[in-house]
Amino acid sequence: MQVHNKHPFVIFVFFLQCFRALCCKGPPPPRPEYDVVCIGLTGSGKTSLLSRLCSEGTETVVPTTGFSIKAVPFQNAILNVKExxxxxNIKKYWSRYYQGSQGVIFVLDSASSEEELEIARNELHSALQHPQLCILPFLILANHQDKPAARSLQEIKKYFELEPLARGKRWILQPSSLENMEAVRESFIQLIGQLEEKDLEPGRV
Known part of the structure; x- marks a missing residue:
């Protein structure tokens, strides 16, 4: 029986290629980071959503006093979210923290009372028209969609007058709940897409 051995040079080249593939590619390019501000009334669920996105527990979540910053990682970017x-006694100072923001996340409780919904509507209108935010992409999350009293996206869109108010801006309206974090993550990825396309003509999503 005759055995055919590979030439030593061929073996050397093979291992050299493997070495280059494993060791010589260098570190992956850093993911871009975007600074976004997250606003919404107490009880809208901002802190719980962000904690869950960061794989943190929500059992001991308490309302944010002042502000907090979380780095929320995604495959192609990192969102530095200032909540x-x-x-x-806090929201009247929101505008002091808008500077440097590249995008906005507004969380509302879609199952809240009419009075609270009216307050949220006024706050969103104020944010959409603020000089430091008005040209930024907005992600609006209609949260607590898992509750029986939750209003639909169409009801939210009509009540908040989003079509006329946000015309000419880049905005995204999506349902959200802690029961469907995959959908929440997809909403954030849509916002990242808006942030990446800074030169894109403003338009509704």
């Missing part, structure tokens, strides 16, 4: 507390 502002939604209490009456």
């Amino acid at each position: 502002l507390g939604g209490a009456d």
Whole structure:
């Protein structure tokens, strides 16, 4: 029986190629980072959503006082989310924290009372028209969609007058709940897409 051995040079080249493939590619390019501000009334669920996106527990979540910053990782980008507390004595200072923002996340409780929904509507209108935010992409999350009293996206869109108010802006309206975090993650990925396309003509999503 005759055995055919590979030439030593061929073996050397093979291992050299493997070495280059494993060791010589260098570190992957850094993911872009975007600074976004997250606003909404107390009880809208901002903190719980962000905690869950960061794989943190929500059992001990308490309303944010002042502000907190979380780095939320995604495959192609990192969102540095500055969450502002939604209490009456805090939200009047929201505008002090808008500077440097590249995008906006507004979370509303779609199952809240008419009175609270009206307050949320006024706050969203104010944010959409603020000089430092008005040209930025907006992600609006109609949260608590798992509750029986939750209003539909069409009801939210009509009540908040989003079509006329946000005309000419880049905005995304999506349902959300802690029961469907995959959908929440997809909403954030849509926002990242808007942030990546800074030169895109403004339009509704």
